[in-house]
Amino acid sequence: MSWTKKHLLDIESLTVEEIVTVLDTAKAFKAVGERAIKKVPALRGKTVVNLFIEPSTRTRISFELAAQRLTADIVNFSADASSFKKGETLKDTARNLEALNADFIVIRHSASGAPHFLSRVVNASIINAGDGAHEHPTQALLDAFTIREHKEKIAGLNVTILGDILYSRVARSNIWALTKLGAKVTLCGPSTLVPKTFEQMGCRVTHNVDEAIREADIIHLLRIQHERQRKTMFPGIGEYTALFGLNKARLAKTKPDALIMHPGPINRGVEIDSEIADCARSLILEQVTNGLAVRMAVLFLLNGGKGPQEVA
């Protein structure tokens, strides 16, 4: 199908066809990463700006490499070294970047909706690389890509997302993507971090971890985001690990082909046992590899113009 969107702001507004288009395109870009020459000229002459107003290593590096593999120029702009500290507004910063002819702005911001705001005030294509606790669309796309690669399809799968759902943009984007693609999503974690209101997004909510993962095809673990919690939402890390951490004993009671995912960075010994993070059923490092392919696909699709897709 033909991709017509100029920005990637969230998963909520994508159609099933658009999600599948990204995944199919990413498949071809993953193959590029396996060649001797891993670079294609698709975005030659284009400029991508990584505007990270919140710290990130893997997402920023992934976008940086994705842009380079597409032959775009990339500039990194981080909050520490920027004019934000001198009081410049987000809008002014973005307009300055645009004055340098940025074609794409990849933004991470602690405020939900910051990418949407930018998309209204500048002409560049905006890619949301995480906005507050709202969405992290490329993470959900790479997760869906990874699941599809292993299970061939997503419709009908049982996916359990375990951990800090309330503060997680990864969870929200994943819930949108997976439910659109027909998976049955179960959310689990401490009741303070997994409120029943999430049932409105079409998920099942439970606070019993053994029950949540028993029938799961995919166990998706999330990190406890200390930085987003205003006050402690559960008694302590030790208790969280005891009640919700994925360990050998818990894993033994799941389906033998259940696979484990985590968006990183992992906290070994907290939400996941060290041994399990490195076991054959863990897809954690594959997610990183696939993230690069998905981000190349997103940049490639957003680079499209307004003309008809068909080749003359």
Added chain:
Amino acid sequence: MPEATVILNAAAIARALTRIAHEIAERNESGAEVVLAGIPLVGDALAFRLGKILSEIWKLPVPVGVLDVSMHRDDLGRRAAPQVHPTVMPFDVTGRTVVLVDDVLFTGRTTRAAMDALNDFGRPKNIQLAVLIDRGHRELPVRADFVGKNVPTTLTEKVRVRLDIPGQPDEVVLEK
């Protein structure tokens, strides 16, 4: 529905491919050096058919690859992003003769993109071009080595090559 005329039916497509295969065999005395690279969506299917005929002529397997050119096009950004298909080149092209296979030769821009894309896989000894239809209107200095049929067209017409569609015969149609 636009007005459509069949310009090649299934039998004519098969005859054209057999003739192209014999011309490829005539031009390249040693089949051992030749590999085929088909350009999706239709060129790859044609390449596999040509490969089968050629391996019967040469009595040796002829490697066939699928070469997607969308990442190397020169009109990206001017139109909606093209559908990208996985490239599968299961052989080294360095030092070999690569026959690019496409369904329709028109502006020549796909061929240029294909030569660029091929470059990422090595340095072929030489590159040849086989097309089922040459419809004219070149915008680049590109010429096919092997042509199934030359079809004079106007710029607004469309040539569609339909292969392997369930319940439908193979055919090439010209849409006004």
